[in-house]
Amino acid sequence: MAEYFFELLTEEIPAWMHDAAQSTLREQLSKLLAEVGGAPDPFVTTTPRRIIFFLSDLPLREPDREEEVKGPPRKSAYDANGTPTKALHGFLKKYNATADDILDAGEYVRIRRKISGRGIDTILQQRIPEIVASLRWPKMMRWNSGAHSYIRPVHGIVSIFAGGPLPIEIFGVASGATTVGHRTLAPGRITVAGYNDYMTKLELARVVIDAMRRRHVMAERARMLANQVNGTPSVDATIWAQWQYLTEYPGVLRAEFRREFLALPEEVLVTVMRVHQKQLPIHGSDGRLTNSFLAVLDNEADPDGNAASGNSFVTNARFADAKFFYDTDRRTPLVHRLDQLAHLQFQEKLGNYLEKTKRIEAIAASICTHLGIDSTDTLTAARLCKADLVTEMVKEFTDLQGQIGGIYAREEGHPHAVWQAIYDHYRPVSIDDLLPRTVTGAVVALADKIDTLAGFFRIDARPTGSKDPFALRRAAQGIVQILLNRDKWQVRLGVDQLIDFALAAHTDATNLDARRELLAFFAERLRTVLEISQYGFAYDEIAAAMEAGWAESFTDLVDRITALKAIRNDPNFLSILDSAKRIANITTGHESTRVDVRKLENETERLLDELANAAGKQIDGMIAAREYRRALESFAAMAPELETFFKDVMVMVDDPSVRSNRMSLLRKIGQTVWKIADLTKIVVDRSEYHP
């Protein structure tokens, strides 16, 4: 058994790329280990400028294997007397075999030969450079002569196998047994004998190679530093994912910004710290933001407080700029900014933001009228929702659009319903994002998003494949998420109506193509949301229920799919499904009429008709009460009578009136649940039912 240790020394790799690179590398190495019979789970880690891995318990050779080799046809391998010919001799000689090695049977002569496994060192020399050099990075660069392309220039390689150097070469850089320590704290060269030696020496040279350990050290330090000022660090996975790859020697510092800046909106302070400075805000025991914050440090401590004062300096500078914007902005109320929106283009063919605002107002007004709710606050929010786009603050911190408008509206004394609606109207921007808090917010968010969608569909700028420059999928998904949450209670609104309101707000309302394509687009987004969200619905359940209608109410659709999903595990399900499929097949193309009781010829069909009437009424009632599961169960309960009918009664008789009447009867039964789902869309693996 032997060990292999590898280090690639490069220049600072962007923090956000490390995790993905590690997992690709781990995957590639595992594949190699499986081939050569090494222990699984290679140790892979990275520092900002090193890629490191360690393979333990490697066999010295790959296993020997046997191979069958096909030789000449038997006909030409032996002459008429059964004596080996020249051809056979030649074949055997080539593979260093004898006549005893020849296998029985077959049209051709075959031998089995043993191939001894290559030494692991040879394999590593060939494969390691391939694996490392072929790692794909999101943004590659060239350097020096420009001959090679990688994430950053390659400086050195340590490659050690079984205690000795194993020479390899990547991008013209030859491996050796030396590396360097921390860039500024211990920049000297270090010669290493293997993984353990490397780890120990690097630690002394101020490099903690294990990313997880760096993270733990920093997390502990962050907690302690925040604790000293009776606070807690913000919970922020994004920051931690970056910090561990921004340092070789993990450290955290605490610094302060000037207290006066706490008068700025918390959202602005937090955005500056998190997004622009990669700092972690500290909240006090009362939950409010304090003027202390944490920052990453590539050193265990900040001996002279230089890094703390530098960080304070920069953060104060940023906040001073933000304060300048904030003070300037507040001199002009949002309502006085609307004229400026006329100079801000939304899209060439869709006009400026003032025009967009007018459409949002019109759509919001239609929604309020439809819902029968007072529209005063909604319309105020709709009118002001885009005004922050011409504030200095949003020009500087674009991520805060909406939020800034909301904050300014709050400070101007607008009621909750108004400022929160402005604040929330871009939400949700992802499947995990918060939804607008209020009905007003939901209405403005719906109006804004549907206006964007209707506009771009109207001018034929639809997303294609991976291209969606105007984030229309996100807009549609946002609408789906909002309606899924609210259309049952406060916002009783179908997406079909919403589309009509929006197309009416765009001047050419009668664009039937846009309407049809928007509906199809929503159907697709809805399917996606239902599949990926916490519901966990299967594709065919969604398809079956959507066939019975979806655009009027998303929540009703969810109820119907939930019922389907529940009944799917019911043993009666197969019979329900059989009945549904049978009825659909038989009645294809049939124009249904009222069942004429006088034409029912025998007892079975008369019984079934009575049952259909009774059960139909019952099921109708259940559907009206949204008791979809019970409705489906009642439908299933008709299975025995239906089976008897199919057995006893011939539907396809010659007499057209009798035939038609029987089909109408079947259709009547089938129709009882068509309002819930088209069961023929359900895919059944019958083995589940008949094990």
Place this chain on the structure above:
Amino acid sequence: MSRITFQDLILRLQNFWATRGCMIEMPLDLEVGAGTMHPATFLRVLGPEPWRVGYVQPSRRPADGRYGDNPFRLGKHYQFQVVLKPSPIDVQDIYLDSLRALGLDLTRHDIRFEEDNWEAPTLGAWGVGWQVLLDGMEVTQFTYFQQAGGIDLSPISAEITYGIERLTMFLSRQNSAYEIEWGGGFSYGAVRKQEEYEFSKYYFEVADVDLHWKLFGQYEGEARRCLENELVLPAYDWTLKCSHVFNTLDARGAVSVTERVAVIKRVRELAVACAERFLESRRALGFPLLPAQEQAS
């Protein structure tokens, strides 16, 4: 360390890079937004010839003007620009040495290289690199040039751009750019504050929009005429003038989103034409800066 002045910093950087084999160039005598636009960077990174240069470049960014009110933002600031072609493999170490030459003990400060890629749409240029954070403050842009004027570069140049007001503020522990000492007892504010105020007012409120649009068209026409006459360096001057006129119009709020895209495209077309023509002209000369044995026959 005694309080470092603005000119100390410039002199030390010039000395440092001169001893590292750089030629110390002078600033370009035109209005530009960054040291990158100086022909000593934009044109010299093209083609196979080696190049090593350092210079100060006054950089005008009309939209960054704050009437002299903001201690950190300036409508005109100064950059110290270094270009090393081909990029030496130890270029980061050389850069750290330049900080040591400014008097910094790097074991007592935090230095980090954080990803920050650079792109200049008006120049058809982009590069990959970092912002260098000194105790959390961005003091340098470090870029490996990948493309300029739409041309893939080979060899690759390393560009190091120091923000020298910031660095002086940091080293002299001043909270405002206006409070740093330029040299000879003059403060930066005493030298430049009036200029910041007047140019902010000019770019934001006074600049004649019609005139600037007219100038843009005329400068563009003249650049094209120069190119037709195979005069690439004058053509590039006029291209830079177009770029500045565009920045002025932009600060004045006179460029709509659609116009913006179109105008950037017009400047880029000129820059790309200049880059192509310059490369051709060097080829015609047989790339004279190449070592003798590599020169094209």
